[in-house]
Amino acid sequence: MAWTLGGTRVYVIDEDETSKQEIARLQPLTSGTIHHIFGWDDPIIKINGKVVGLTNLNALREMRTTGVTTTLSGDIENRTVLVSSLSFKRNRAYWQTLDITQDCTAPVFDVDIELYEEI
Amino acid sequence: MNKKNLYCSIPGITKIESVVITENHSSPSTIAMINAETLSVDIGDQITIDMGYVGDHSQVFQGYVKNIDRKTPKSMYEITAYDELIRASDYFIVSSNPNTPFKRRGFYLEQLVTDLLDLAGLTLTDFDATFFILGVNTDVEVNMISVYDICKQLADIVTWTIWADHNGNIYFRNRKPFLMTGASGQPGDDTPDVAVNVANPIPLEQIMDYVYRVDEKDLRNKVVVYGRNGIYAEASSATSYDPRTDTQEQIVPTTPEIFYKIILAAIPYIDTVAECQDCADYNLYLYNKLTESANITIEGNHSLHARYVIKIADSITNVGGTWYAYSCEHNLSRGGYTTTFDLRR
Numbered sequence: 394m395a396w397t398l399g400g401t402r403v404y405v406i407d408e409d410e411t412s413k414q415e416i417a418r419l420q421p422l423t424s425g426t427i428h429h430i431f432g433w434d435d436p437i438i439k440i441n442g443k444v445v446g447l448t449n450l451n452a453l454r455e456m457r458t459t460g461v462t463t464t465l466s467g468d469i470e471n472r473t474v475l476v477s478s479l480s481f482k483r484n485r486a487y488w489q490t491l492d493i494t495q496d497c498t499a500p501v502f503d504v505d506i507e508l509y510e511e512i
Numbered sequence: 513m514n515k516k517n518l519y520c521s522i523p524g525i526t527k528i529e530s531v532v533i534t535e536n537h538s539s540p541s542t543i544a545m546i547n548a549e550t551l552s553v554d555i556g557d558q559i560t561i562d563m564g565y566v567g568d569h570s571q572v573f574q575g576y577v578k579n580i581d582r583k584t585p586k587s588m589y590e591i592t593a594y595d596e597l598i599r600a601s602d603y604f605i606v607s608s609n610p611n612t613p614f615k616r617r618g619f620y621l622e623q624l625v626t627d628l629l630d631l632a633g634l635t636l637t638d639f640d641a642t643f644f645i646l647g648v649n650t651d652v653e654v655n656m657i658s659v660y661d662i663c664k665q666l667a668d669i670v671t672w673t674i675w676a677d678h679n680g681n682i683y684f685r686n687r688k689p690f691l692m693t694g695a696s697g698q699p700g701d702d703t704p705d706v707a708v709n710v711a712n713p714i715p716l717e718q719i720m721d722y723v724y725r726v727d728e729k730d731l732r733n734k735v736v737v738y739g740r741n742g743i744y745a746e747a748s749s750a751t752s753y754d755p756r757t758d759t760q761e762q763i764v765p766t767t768p769e770i771f772y773k774i775i776l777a778a779i780p781y782i783d784t785v786a787e788c789q790d791c792a793d794y795n796l797y798l799y800n801k802l803t804e805s806a807n808i809t810i811e812g813n814h815s816l817h818a819r820y821v822i823k824i825a826d827s828i829t830n831v832g833g834t835w836y837a838y839s840c841e842h843n844l845s846r847g848g849y850t851t852t853f854d855l856r857r
Binding site: 415417418419420421422423424425426427428429430431432 | 514515516517518716717718719720721811812845846847848849850
C-alpha cells in the first residue's frame, strides 16, 4: 500500500518507531531497585524517504507549522500524528520515474520526517 | 523486583506531570505544587489530591488554588494550592471603628482561638483545654492582624500548635516539635507519644538516604516573659535536655558562670503574674533542649504526614526508633514517588 502523510505521497525507504514507559528507578540503601511506573511516552515515528515535486514538498512543510494532527497511512494501520520535524535535501536526479503522474523533470527530495503519534 | 504503578488523582486537573506537597510543623499552611497540562479549576477553587499507587492510595491534601502559572513553550500549568488554614492567613482583622475592636475578657485561650477562626469561616475541629484564661483584668483587644498571626501568638503563649491536616480538619493541641513523654505536667500532654506505624515501622529497605544531626542552635536555657502593665516572669535552668541520653545535662558552658542563651517573649494579652510564669515555664520546656534530627528520604508513603509520630525499624544507623515528623514532603514525578522527612526528637 502506498505511504501518504496527510494525503501527500511519500516513497518510504526506512521507518522506525520508538516508544517507552516512564519508569523511575529508586535505590534504597539495603535492598534491590524499586521501580515506579509513571506513565508512558507515545510512539515517535521516524520516516526516511523521497518526495516528488515542489507541491508535495510544500504540503509537508506546511504541516510543520500548523500544529494540527494528520494521518499517516502505509503498510501499517492509519495513525494520527503530529509532524515534529522535517528535513529535506534535493536529490541529484535529472529524471524521475517514481511518480508517473508528475513530469519526469519534477524535482526529487530526500526527506527525514519525525512524527509524534497521538494516541 | 519491586514494581508499583503510580497513582495521582486531582479532580479538575489532568495530565499531571508532578506533584509536590510540603507540610511543616511551623508553617501556616501546607503547600501543594502541581504541574499539569490541562485544568478546569480556577483561583479560589477547593481541590483535593489523592495519590500513592494503583490499588493503594489516599487523600494527602485538601486546600484552595491560590496561583496558576501557564508556562510556554511547553504549555504546562503550575498550580499552587494552600491548605484550609490559608483562609486564616488571608483574613485580616480590621475594625470599621478603631474605638470598637474585636475584644474578649476572661476567656479560655482555646475559646478565643475558636472565635477568631470563626471570623475567617473556619471551624476548630479538634482541641484540648489549655486551662489558660486571658484578659483576667483587662480586655483582650484584637485589631489590625491576620487571624492566623493572632492565633499563632496565642498558641505560642502555651507553646501549642495550630494546624490543618490533609483532610481539612483544624487542630489546636499541645503538640511540641519533638517526642512528648506525657510527663511534662502541662495540659494536653497526658500520654507518651506512640508512633502511628508502630506495628509496621519503616524498614531500612525503604530508605533512600539519610542525614543525622545534633545541634544546639535552637537551645535557650532562659526565658523572660513581659506581660501587660509591667508584669514579668522568667524561667531558667543550668542544665538542658539531651534526647540522646534522655537526661538533663550540662550543655552550655558553666565557667566562669552559668551561660544563658535567652529568649524574650512580650505578650500583651497576659495580665497576671501566675500566667506570665506559666508562659515562661512552658517556653523553657520547649526550648531548653538539644535538637536531635534526621533527614530521611523513603519510598513514597501516602499515609504519613508532618506532625505524625513515626517509627523507623533500623538498628544499624542512628535513625532507628521513634521520631516526630517536623516536616514531610511528598514528591511524585517522573523520578518516582518519594517522601522526605525532617524528623526530630
